[in-house]
Structure formats: structure tokens, C-alpha cells
Amino acid sequence: MSASGVKQPQYDRSSTTVGIVHFGVGGFHRAHQAMVVDTLMNEGKALDWAICGVGVLPHDRAMRDALAAQDCLYTLVLKHEDGTREARTIGSIKEYLFAPDDPDRVIERMADPAVRIVSLTITEGGYNTNQVTGEFDDGNPDVVADLADGVRPRTVFGLVTEALRRRRQRGVAPFTIMSCDNIQGNGGVAARAFTRFASLRDPELGDWIERNVSFPNSMVDRITPVTTDEDRQSIAAEFSVTDAWPVVAEPFFQWVLEDAFPLGRPPYEEAGVQVVGDVEPYELMKLRLLNAGHQAIAYFGVLAGYTYAHEAARDPLFVGLLRRYWSQEARPTLRPVPGVDLDEYTDELLQRFGNEYVRDTLARLATDSSDRIPKWLLPVVRDQLAAGGEVDAAAAIVASWARYAEGVDETGNPISIVDRYAAERHAAALEQAADPLAFVRDESLFGSLAAESAFTEPYLRTLALLQATGARAALKALAD
Numbered sequence: 001m002s003a004s005g006v007k008q009p010q011y012d013r014s015s016t017t018v019g020i021v022h023f024g025v026g027g028f029h030r031a032h033q034a035m036v037v038d039t040l041m042n043e044g045k046a047l048d049w050a051i052c053g054v055g056v057l058p059h060d061r062a063m064r065d066a067l068a069a070q071d072c073l074y075t076l077v078l079k080h081e082d083g084t085r086e087a088r089t090i091g092s093i094k095e096y097l098f099a100p101d102d103p104d105r106v107i108e109r110m111a112d113p114a115v116r117i118v119s120l121t122i123t124e125g126g127y128n129t130n131q132v133t134g135e136f137d138d139g140n141p142d143v144v145a146d147l148a149d150g151v152r153p154r155t156v157f158g159l160v161t162e163a164l165r166r167r168r169q170r171g172v173a174p175f176t177i178m179s180c181d182n183i184q185g186n187g188g189v190a191a192r193a194f195t196r197f198a199s200l201r202d203p204e205l206g207d208w209i210e211r212n213v214s215f216p217n218s219m220v221d222r223i224t225p226v227t228t229d230e231d232r233q234s235i236a237a238e239f240s241v242t243d244a245w246p247v248v249a250e251p252f253f254q255w256v257l258e259d260a261f262p263l264g265r266p267p268y269e270e271a272g273v274q275v276v277g278d279v280e281p282y283e284l285m286k287l288r289l290l291n292a293g294h295q296a297i298a299y300f301g302v303l304a305g306y307t308y309a310h311e312a313a314r315d316p317l318f319v320g321l322l323r324r325y326w327s328q329e330a331r332p333t334l335r336p337v338p339g340v341d342l343d344e345y346t347d348e349l350l351q352r353f354g355n356e357y358v359r360d361t362l363a364r365l366a367t368d369s370s371d372r373i374p375k376w377l378l379p380v381v382r383d384q385l386a387a388g389g390e391v392d393a394a395a396a397i398v399a400s401w402a403r404y405a406e407g408v409d410e411t412g413n414p415i416s417i418v419d420r421y422a423a424e425r426h427a428a429a430l431e432q433a434a435d436p437l438a439f440v441r442d443e444s445l446f447g448s449l450a451a452e453s454a455f456t457e458p459y460l461r462t463l464a465l466l467q468a469t470g471a472r473a474a475l476k477a478l479a480d
Contacts, residue, residue, distance in 0.1 A: 004240035006075060009091035010042045016050040018094055019266075021110050021175075023156050024121040025053035025063055030090065031076055031224045031249040033119060033180060037092035039271040046266035048114070050094035054106055056122075056156055064098040066244040072096055075246040077235060079357040086251075087239050099159060103152045110163035110175065116263035118163075119178040120190065122156055125371035125420055126181070127193045132374070132447045134189070136196035147201055157197040164198070164213065165205055176214045176261050182291055183375055184283060187217035187258065216258040217279040219286050223250045223352060225360040250358050252348075256282040281337040288330045289342075290349055291376040293322055296393070297353070298365035299400035303410055303471035309360040313353035317475040322350065324478070325393035333383040363416070369401055370421040374445050382447075385454055395458040396478050402439035403466040405429035410470050432467075436460050 020037070022029060033051075040046035053072070055063055067074070072093040078086045099106045110118055120126070128137045137143065145151060146158035153159045164174055177194060179186035194213070199206025224247065231248050235241050256274040269275045274282070294309070300321070301312035312318045326346045334342070381394045405425040407415050419425055424442070431438035437456060440446045449455050465474035 005087065006239050006241060007088035009038065009089060011044065011047065011091070013050075013091050013094065015047060016041065016092075016094055017048045017114055018052045018109070018112075019046075019049035019114060020051045020117045020119055021054060021106075021115050022051050022119045022121070023054045023056060023160075024123070024126070025055060025060075025067075025093070025096065026121060027224045027227060027247045027249075028220075028222070029053075029121045029180070030074060030093070030247045032220055032222050032253070032255065033121075034090055034092045035076060035253075036255065036268060036271045036273060037266060038088075038090045040266055040268075041092055043270070045270065049117075049266040051092050052109055052115075053093050053096040054109075054159075055096070055098045056100075056154070056159070058100075060098060063245065064096055064101075067093070067096045069244060075235060075239070075241050075243045077231070077239075077246060077248045078251045079248055079355065079359075080251055081351070081355050081357065083357055085238065085357075087235070087241070100154065103154070103159060106159055107153070107163045107166065110160065111166040111170070111172070113167075113172050115175055117176050117178055117261065117265065118160060119180055120156070121180050123368065123371065124181055124183055124375055125368060126156070127183070127189050128157070129189060129193060131370070131445050132443065134192065136193050138196070138200060143197065143200075146197075157194060160194060161198045161201060161205070161209075164209055165202070168205070168208055173263060174209070174213045176216065176263060176265070178216055178218065178257075180218055180220045182220070182287060182372075184287055184379065185217060185280070186283075187215040187260075191215040214260045214262050216260040217283065218258065219254070219256040219279055219283040221254040221286050221290065222252060223355075223358055223360055224248070225358055226364055228359075248358070250352060250355055252352055254286075276338075281335045282340075284334050285337050285340065285342070285345065287376050288333060288380050289326055289346060291372070292330060292380065292394075292397075293326065293349060293353070294365045295369070295373060295377055295401070296321055296325055296397050298362050299397070299404040300471045300475060301362040302366060302404060302415060303400065303466065305410070306362060308356070309362060309365060310354045310356040310358070312362065313350060317472060317479065319350065320479045321393060321396070321475055322346075325397070328390050329384055329392075329394050330380050332387070332389055333380050363418070366401075366404065367418045368420065369405075370419050370425060370445060373398065373401060378446065378449070381449065381455060385452060391455055392458040392478065395455050396462040396474065398440065399459050399462040399466060400471070400474075402429055402432065402463055403471075405439065406432070432463070436463060 179190040259275045297312040406429040428439045440450045
């Protein structure tokens, strides 16, 4: 890497030591948590909290290769609304391990007493839980394989549990497990998943983890689109940086974190993190307004012929959908959020969604819908139904997903569905001609919503319009 006009680390990376092991080193982690640690290090702080990144899945090989060639350095570029770009080199990731290469090395890194936090951005679907019950899926083949005696662990559950077992055996206090995924009560979700896996392996170990391991909740926010070849080329042209995998992001940043770290933590609050006693109000605000708002524009947007989030977010029909969903459905389910004016927050969301320079794609927003819709949007539906409130906009969003899952847009072009349950969702969507409720009959995703007339009536109304007259007509009818 070479750089011109790019801020460089102001600390000696060779003098830093690993205190955090992070699973899931993608764009978001590198634009968010790793950036925070780098900020602190530039101020001479947190030098014993460098990050060891870990990849578990086959596609993580590409990240291993990219970071290995660059001594784990990479470029973070913030894209401002006026078109200006701000670049810096991030140096807080000290090493990267690809677990399939050497699982024991990953385990021993976590067993090292110097490691006091294991953090996670393993996606909403990475916790292996039932979408309705929240229970851990004991029958997952990868989980079953990791529970076999003498096996080389291949899941995050197997790797982390074995590291905790070794720490317990050696008299080393357990590290904190910090989830940074977009899940309500992400700390509790992680606690149930890891404790259940450990209990299946060794009930006594599971009890020990339940009693001794801390799982703080957190809320994280920064729009971070997928890095493209165009990004690489423009960064090379503007900043004279050759970077195999830079990260681009919006300027906005928020991290709200529960202060529950028995072995200590970096002074996150000195780098803009809100360290609080109760994360839930912030978490629900973000998941139900921003994340569900992204779902609102994703499927309708693709069907209407848009490619980027900013195109949809500047269309009055889409703005109307967002405003209605936010004000009449999502906000009534929220608790007061300390220090936040929700009118200002939603206005800012529209501004962020409309940042054309971020170039966030609707395809990215529509990825992994089976993991996202049940966690971000359906809780709003259930809360509103319980309170006798309106769900028309939320039902319309689900209908837009159902139409999107048919796999063909309004001009007859194929839609690439990226979802671990893509085949199931597509099959259900194709059954809608004979059974209009086919898509929402899957109780593992939707529970009993197919039997709730307050939901199914607006759902069926919008689905029929989407299929007969298209997305824009459906949005106009909803507005009317």
C-alpha cells in the first residue's frame, strides 16, 4: 500500500498487543469497531487491545489473503454528502487467522489471558436460532459435527467453547463475548446460543459459562456498502492507494454499548461510543426504524426498477411509505430513547438513505431477508397487533418481499435472491398463484401471522396490486 493524503496510524503497531479476538471481519467491523480501537490507539490509548480477526467460513479466505498481503492494514474511506471523501489507514487489526487453516491456533489465541474480549459480527443468521422461538437449533449439521468427540471445531460455537474450556481448566478467567450484530438483545441471543452449545457438549461447562461469562448488549450503526472494483479504482486514483479490500462508509457512526466487561475494556467512550446501563431503547430505535426502514425500500425499490438506496429514498412514494411506517407503526412500539428526538432521528435517516455518494445497493439491503425481516420488522407487527394498532405499511413491506421472492422483476428480468433459505422462499412465492398466503404460512418465520386478519388483509391487498399493477401502483394505493 502507498498513500497520498491518507491519514496514517500515529502509533507503533509493533508495540501493540492483542486483547480482542473478532469473528466476522467484514466491511462493517472494519468501518466500525476496528475504527474505534484505531482512534484510541492514535491517542496513545488501548495499545493492549489490538484485534486478532478470525474467519470461519469458506468465503473468508479472500479476506485472509487480502489482509495478509497488506500486514492487516486497510483503507477506510468516508463518503460525505457533498461528494468529498476522507481516507485513513486503519492499523488496529494486528493479525488475521483463518480457522480452517489451524483451528487450534485460533483456540489458543482466545485461551491467552491477554485476550479479554471475543467480539462478533457473524450476521443475524449466525447465531443458529429459531426465528420465532429464539431457541438454539441443536440439529444443525455443523453443530452436530462440532459436538463429536475429538473433532477439529469448525463453527464459532465450537471454537469459542473450546477456548473457554481451556481457560477454565487453566484457571484463567473467561473473556467477555460481545455481539455487535443487528439483533434485539444481541447479548442475550449470544448468551443463549453459546451456553446451549456448551451444555450440549458438557453440562458442567455450560453451567460455568452461564454463571461466569458476560454477554453485553450493544447497538451498532453505520451504513457500509459492499466494496466494489469501482471503489478500489477510485481510491487508487484519488489517494494513490493500492488496496485489495478497502472499506467505504457513510460519515455517520453510532455505537451504544452496555458496560459489562469483568476483565476490562478499551475506553470506548473516549472515541464516541455511548456506554450505558440499558441499551434496549437505542437498540429498538435503530432496528425498527433504520434496519426495518431499509427493508421497506429494498424490495419495492428493486421491483420499481431502482438499483441504489438513494434513488428510492428520494422518491416521494417511498418517502411516504417510510414516513407512514415510522410514525404510525414503528414509533408506537418504542420506549423513550434518552437524548434522542425521534422526529430528528427519522429526518436524519432520510438524509442518510439519500446520500448518493455512498451508493448503497438495494440488492445488499435485500440480502438474507429470512434472517432480517423476522428480527427487525415482524416484532413491530406483533407489538402493534397486540395493542390493536395499524400494520398496513409493515404488511405491505412483507408483501413486497413475497413478490420479490418470485425471482423476476416487473420487466421480466431475473432477481438474484441471496438468502440462506432462498430455495424455500422462492418455492413459497411461486405457490402464491394458487394460495395467496403461501409465503407467510411458514410458522418458523412468521409464527401465526397467516391467521391474523388484521395482518393478512393489508398484506393480500398489497400483494395483489404488486402482481397486477406493480410496485408504484401498490405504493400509491397505500398512500391513498
